Amino acid sequence: WDIVNNSSLGEMGSVERAPTLASYSGLMALMMNLTDPVDVMVASLLADIGMLELPPKTTQKIRQSLGIETLNTEEIEFYRKHPSVSLQRILDKRLSMNDKLRDMILCTHEKADRTGFPEGRNGDRIPMPAQLIQFCDLVDKASMVRFGQARIHISKVREDMIKRELQNAQTFTYQFLQKLKPLVLDQ
Numbered sequence: 001w002d003i004v005n006n007s008s009l010g011e012m013g014s015v016e017r018a019p020t021l022a023s024y025s026g027l028m029a030l031m032m033n034l035t036d037p038v039d040v041m042v043a044s045l046l047a048d049i050g051m052l053e054l055p056p057k058t059t060q061k062i063r064q065s066l067g068i069e070t071l072n073t074e075e076i077e078f079y080r081k082h083p084s085v086s087l088q089r090i091l092d093k094r095l096s097m098n099d100k101l102r103d104m105i106l107c108t109h110e111k112a113d114r115t116g117f118p119e120g121r122n123g124d125r126i127p128m129p130a131q132l133i134q135f136c137d138l139v140d141k142a143s144m145v146r147f148g149q150a151r152i153h154i155s156k157v158r159e160d161m162i163k164r165e166l167q168n169a170q171t172f173t174y175q176f177l178q179k180l181k182p183l184v185l186d187q
Contacts, residue, residue: 017140018045024136029129031183035100040129042097043104047133050085054078080117083109100127108133113170123173131176135161138171158184 026041034040051059058075062068068079087105090097107130110116112123139161143154162184165172172180 017144018048021045021133021137021140024140025129025133028132028136028180028183032128032132032179034132034179035129039101039104040132043101043108043129044133044136046090047083047086047105047108049089050082050087053085053089054082080109083107084118100129103127104130104133106130108137110134111171112173115170123169126173128173128176128179131172132180135172135176135180155184 022041022044025044026037029035029037029040054062055075055078058071058079061070061075062079064070068076071079083106087102090105104127106118107116107121107126110119110121110126110130112126114120114122116126139154139157142161143152143157162177162181165177166181169177
């Protein structure tokens with residue numbers, strides 16, 4: 001994590017961060033004995049391809065505000081469809097993938113409390129690898145090296161996120177948190 005986090009590739013909302021996210025998620029999948037780490041890395045690399053179809057004005061807003069808070073209703077609606085768009089573009093290219101990989105790609109923005117997107121799935125219907133990709137994405141966004149800002153150590157970001165989620169379990173399922181907890185809190 002520390003080596004990859006020193007990279008200054010891309011920024012929030014940038015597909016350039018995909019290799020960093022794939023590294024994080026592949027390493028964590030391996031440490032958690034989740035599933036094939038290669039599948040997790042591939043899903044991580046492909047999950048946000050739909051972001052490439054967002055209008056430049058929208059991606060600029062995302063990068064400037066480091067989130068989607070400044071987007072208007074139409075832009076948010078289009079943004080929330082990007083996992084489905086990603087999967088559709090992959091299928092349009094006739095890339096071979098199994099149902100588990102498709103589900104991982106589609107669910108990387110779903111949340112345990114059903115406020116995620118694109119489908120608003122129940123937590124028990126969100127694959128753990130997809131939750132892991134989302135966890136790694138959130139940690140990456142919070143710990144990314146940014147010019148002019150104090151650096152937040154990645155282990156602190158991970159620890160705070162796990163503790164916060166264990167209290168309210170909005171984004172991740174309790175089962176996922178229990179599997180991840182020993183890797184993050186017992187270091």
